[in-house]
Amino acid sequence: MRYLPLTPADRAEMLGIIGAATIDDLFADVPAAARKADLFDLPLHAGELEVERELSALAAMNRPAGAGPFFCGAGAYRHHVPATVDHVIQRSEFLTSYTPYQPEIAQGTLQVLFEFQTQVAALTGLEVANASMYDGSTACAEAVMMAQRVTRRKKAVVSGGLHPHYAATTQTIAHAEGMDITRLPAAIDAEAAVIEAIDAETACVVVQTPNVFGVVTDVTKIAEAAHAAGALLIVVTTETVSFGLLKSPGEMGADIAVAEGQSIGNGLNFGGPYIGLFACREKLVRQMPGRLCGETVDAQGRRGFVLTLSTREQHIRREKATSNICTNSGLCALAFTIHLSLLGERGLRELAELNHSKARELRDALAKVAGVEILTPRFFNEFAIRLKGDAAATVEALLADGIVAGVPFFRLAPEAGMDDVLLVAATETTTTKDIAAFADALARRTGQ
Amino acid sequence: MTMLNVGRPTRPEAVLETSRQSLTGARGLLQDEALIFEMGGWDKTGVDLAPAQHDASDLGDLVRTAPIGLPGLSEPEAMRHYVRLSQKNHAIDLALYPLGSCTMKHNPRLNEKMARLAGFGDLHPLSPQSTVQGALALIDRLAHWLKTLTGMPAVAMSPKAGAHGELCGLLTIKAAHEANGQGHRRTVLVPTSAHGTNPATAAFVGYSVVEIAQTDDGRVDIADLAAKLSPDVAAIMVTNPNTCGLFERDVIEIGRLTHEAGAYFYCDGANFNAIVGRVRPGDLGVDAMHINLHKTFSTPHGGGGPGAGPVVLSAALAPFAPAPWVVSDGEGFKLVEDAEGEAAQAFGRMSAFHGQMGMFVRAYAYMLSHGADGLRQVAEDAVLNANYIKAKLSVVMTPAFPDGPCMHEALFDDAWLEGTDVTTLDFAKAMIDEGFHPMTMYFPLVVHGAMLIEPTETESKQELDRFCHALVLLAQAAKAGDVDRFKGAPYLAPLRRLDETLAARKPRLTWKPELAGVSPAPIAAE
Secondary structure (H helix, E strand, O other), X not given: XXXXXXXXXXXXXHHHHHOXXXXXXXXXXXXXXXXXXXXXXXXEOOOXXXXXXXXXHHHHOXXXXXXXXXXXXXXXXXXXXXXXXXXXXXXXXXXXXXXXOOHHHEHHHHHHHHHHHHHHHHHHOOOEEOOOEOXXXXXXXXXXXXXXXXXXXXXXXXXXXXXXXXXXXXXHHHHHOOOEEEEOOOOOOHHHHHHHHOOOOEEEEEEEOOOOOOEOOOOHHHHHHHHHOOOEEEEEEOOHHHHHOEOOOOOOXXXXXXXXXXXXXXXXXXHOOOOEEEEEOXXXXXXXXXXXXXXXXXXXXXXXXXXXXXXXXXXXXXXXXXXXXOOOOHHHHHHHHHHHHXXXXXXXXXXXXXXXXXXXXXXXXXXXXXXXXXXOOOEXXXXXXXXXXXXXXXXXXXXXXXXXXXXXXXXXXXXXXXXXXXXXXXXXXXXXXXXXXXXXXHHHHHOO | OOOOOOOOOOOHHXXXXXXXXXXXXXXXXEOOOOOHHHXXXXXXXXXXXXXXXXXXXXXXXXXXXXXXXXXXXXXXXXXXXXXXHHOOEOOOOOXXXXXXXXXXXXXXXXXXXXXXXXXXXXXXXXXXXXXXHHHHHHHHHHHHHHHHHHOOOEEEOOOOOHHHHHHHHHHHHHHHHHHOOOOOOXXXXXXXXXXXXXXXXXXXXXXXXXXXXXXXXXXXXXXXXXXXXXXXXEEEEEEOOOOOOOOOOOHHHHHHHHHHXXXXXXXXXXXXXXXXXXXXXXXXXXXXXXXXXXXHOOOOOOOOOOOOOOEEEOOOOHHHOOEOEEEEOOOOEEEEOOHHHXXXXXXXEOOOOOOOHHHHHHHHHHHHHHHHHHHHHHHHHHHHHHHHHHHHHOOOXXXXXOOOOOOOOEEEOOHHHOOOOOOHHHHHHHXXXXXXXXXXEXXXXXXXXXXXXXXXXXXXXXXXXXXXXXHHHHHHHHHOOOOHHHHOOOOOOOOOOEOHHHHHHOOOOOOOHHHHOOOOOOOOOO
């Protein structure tokens, strides 16, 4: 048992110092009926080689995104992460530290969080950001509940362009806290219907851009309508790289912006861990959920950073806290900040342009395939196409050609009746050869 | 043979020497590190990208025109910046990190290596299910281990952290009550010693929170519980072992009374590491319990997260678990993502995808490494180490509950500091100068000036001796009136005591260019 340092002699000596005869004496408070004497029906301990063998075998049963042409997006995106990022986040001092409760010996983590907050605020065009949340979907639910606290209203209008899993998460979590969620039906150009649904009871409007069909929308008019009714505008973004090319939520009138930050610095990880970005207007900061890092000085006047405004948080306020969240995605935030520091203003812009360019190249190739209809008018790096027939069946068929063609919309929202719609994404990892292979295979499968 | 392993005592004169300041703010090789916004170039990048082929013309006025305000660093600059920052952090790989209730144990690098296999790390959550059978198998196997270790028939894997697991557990309970015509139950009982997340979660779900008193020996007051159980109670939330580091001796009675009243028994599983392999929560009458994989099964805490909080469920609650989940038909695995279709009773969805897969791989690697025998040893060594610390430190400090053994953590109060003018905070900060991360302070709230010490099972006797020796010396210094050592501490950390009041009164949450006298240049027209 290579992780356990005590020797039998240590244990005996320690029991003697404690004054206990056996280890069982230390479990004396456990009712006898609940004490399990035998080992559980599970395998015994294994050496590093055996564990590596078993997990490698499981990993080998999967087809990684990098194994061939790959076009899935829909809330998780395959990007290239510089080697520096993974090296730094594996440094012991970042990897194996805890929540920075003792700021004097946690300035590394705290300064990173301060840099992260500043980067997120800049990207979203808002004044303040928190030190990250679990992921984009839970951040969305938290934003809706925050709007309830700010406006003291109960109704949330949710666009049909919002990722259906985000909508379901919000419906589950925010509804439990008493929000009345008006979820509009899924539609390619869903944002047009949002304004009509706003009324005097509306606490917030939730729109996504680019939306789940990839549609890029100027939400300025929705912001105006929401503000006229006394409601807040929450703008959701699942592809953070898009901030490099598109107008920011803040610029378009958002009061709260939430996003999935996985695209920057973080791998696909089969859905998690991811990193929720959360930013808002400065006047709303005391209703924000999650951790905040703030600048201050030490006893000698030197600049330093601490966790702050904790009177919003559960460990101080208990049942009156703004949220029950007590962790963040610290290590994912570190990865995000390192990658974004490497990119900088210029790199992010170039990366975004490259993504957009690849997606346009994909669009042009697929548009030439007979029977394929491009549904998304303006997009960033992802768009929806309509196929003749079932999209899931097409995806399965193209697997035989070594191509993962995208995400059938049916998989996200079976109730939407859009079984022939496929979401396809391209990033900087997509090659011209990948695109040609996809278009060829699709033409062979659906063209006749 | 006795090894010299107590370290050199800190000399007071050495402290005085270090009060001299350097010209740059750096301290020897410990650099005074600027923010990226003060060092980066607005036109610099550390990433070489292929040029884009298509222009962005059809996005029209949706294209960003204003500068974002992001500095860039070359790769060597970024490397140096973040490595320098890392040197200002304490970490479990440096020394004992005895934060009670937080469980800071060794993080095996094998787990990191496994999580980074392309077959796990580079796997898209919405890839066709036929291409992710190994990932689904891993989730299924991990679920089997969790169910076996807890004696519970079902588990919801998707919660992303402990508090998210609590939320999942209470939503499951709420759904079950509503399905059983008990939707009128509006109260959740929570002991005074509970983690703040417990009452916060209950309130979040719309329940009113009623506190249960604690007995003089640090347990749930059964008489108070019985008095407060009523047809209005939906659930009780109990942490076991509790936050005083004690096992709730009457846990079976707590479960029985709770069930008799028609309520469910939620267990906060944050301290499962104390009993894993020896006690099954299912045998204690628990209906739902989250398991902090990062604590019990050692996934790295990463400066505050990410965690993972699967929730095990009793047969009564299993039908209400949220989507998604994995099923096996003997030939392969299927991920059920649509709660509406296959299980109409599921209450919904906790997050966008399937949970913290990266954490699942790490936790499963940890479980395989230990096996059934090793996990039992984990609990025994965690408890042994905590009781050893309690015994060794009771010579100078006052244990909050001196009678009987503690579980995986030892709780002291500040009675022993009375008359010294040294507070729990002062004592904690002085520990930093001795090379140790302080214990958890002032929690649980039920103990005055609480100091909660959790060593975990991955500490050697030598390290525990080194730690106890340092604390005994410090305690003796406090009692001898050496108040300066404590009031100004830490002297030897990268920074001295930080002004948290100022940070809260005048929040500065982002770097503002105007404060530094520079501004980002507009994006150059090309």
